[in-house]
Every structure is written in C-alpha cells, then in structure tokens.
Amino acid sequence: MTSNRQDAWSQDEDLLLAEVVLRHIREGGTQLQAFEEVGRKLSRTAAACGFRWNSFVRKQYKSGIELAKRQRKESKKQPVPSPAREVKQPDVKHEVASADKKVEPQSSKVTLNGVIEFLEGLKDNLNQDKELESAYKKLEEYVGKIEQQLEKLKEENSVYKEKLELLEEDHQSLLSIFEKARKMALLQESDDKVKFQMDKNGNLQRLQK
Structure with missing residues (x-):
C-alpha cells in the first residue's frame, strides 16, 4: 500500500498526470483510471490526482484534450472486428471488475488526505492571486x-522654454547694443570733434563739440 503525499506538485508530476489522462481519453478509458494510475506512480491518492487535474493541469491542456477526444472518436469509426476475433471480451470484463474494486478503497480517502491536499492547493492559488493583485x-x-510627475515636468518645461525665449531676446538686444557701442568708439577715434551719445532705447545721437 502506497503512502499518501501532502507536498506540492512539481512540473514533472503535472506533466506525467497530463500524459496519462490524455492517453486514457484517447484510448477510450476513464479519467478515474488515469488518476489511479498516476496515483500509483506518484504515491498519491486518486482523489488528489483528480483535484490537481481539475483545478490546475486541465486548464493547461485544453487543445490536447480536444485532440485526444477527436482521436478517440475517429478510432470508434473504424470497422468492428468479426465475432470470430472477439476474444478480448473476458479481459474487458476483468478490467472493469478490477477497476470497480479499485474504486472502493480510494473512495474512503476522498474526504481525508485528498480533500486536505486540494484545499491546500486552493489556498496556495488564492495566496498567489492575492499577491498578484497586490x-x-x-x-x-x-x-x-x-x-503626475510627467505632467509636472511638462509644465516646468513650458515655463523654462518661455524664460529661454526671453533670455534669447535679451541676448540679441545686448549684442545689438555692443555693436552700436563699437561703431560709436570707432567714430570717436576717427573724428575727435564729433561725439555720440546713446539714448535709453540704444540709439546713437550725434553731439557737436
């Protein structure tokens, strides 16, 4: 008798669960048989495998499930073997009977370890959802x-742009004044009798000595 595990599922275990379930769907088996097979391989209960499949793994293999169902449907369309070849009937009954026998011991575990593991898995998922939401x-x-910072920077940039335009205007005015002063100095050097005076608007006025 295998021991019951309560630890979290690994990626390899999820992959094994998906492969076995898809194979049973493709071959016309039941999911319960798949859960029991996986449970034997992983030392888990069939109920735990079923909860894991329905709560998490099944969502990851929607396309694989549809493909397996189509393959099962196509296999059913194949010609039915003649009565002379129907030798496997007793084996089928034996498999069904053995499957029924396997269900009974597992059913008592559904309300214990399987439910506890399933609830713990839900709790982990809820905690992850809360962390993602936060x-x-x-x-x-x-x-x-x-x-908000971007809008503030845009406003500040607009103000600095206006100030820069004013500074450029003042700079051009200063350059114009310096040019006029330079010309005035040249004129004074060339003619000592003639003097110039700059008014408040930056214009030169010629003064007689």
Missing part, C-alpha cells in the same frame, strides 16, 4: 505617480 495595485499607484 502587486498590480502597487504598479497602478506607481504608474499614477509617474504620470
């Missing part, structure tokens, strides 16, 4: 703050 809310808040 992280998403924090990300939203962070994005909101970044957007």
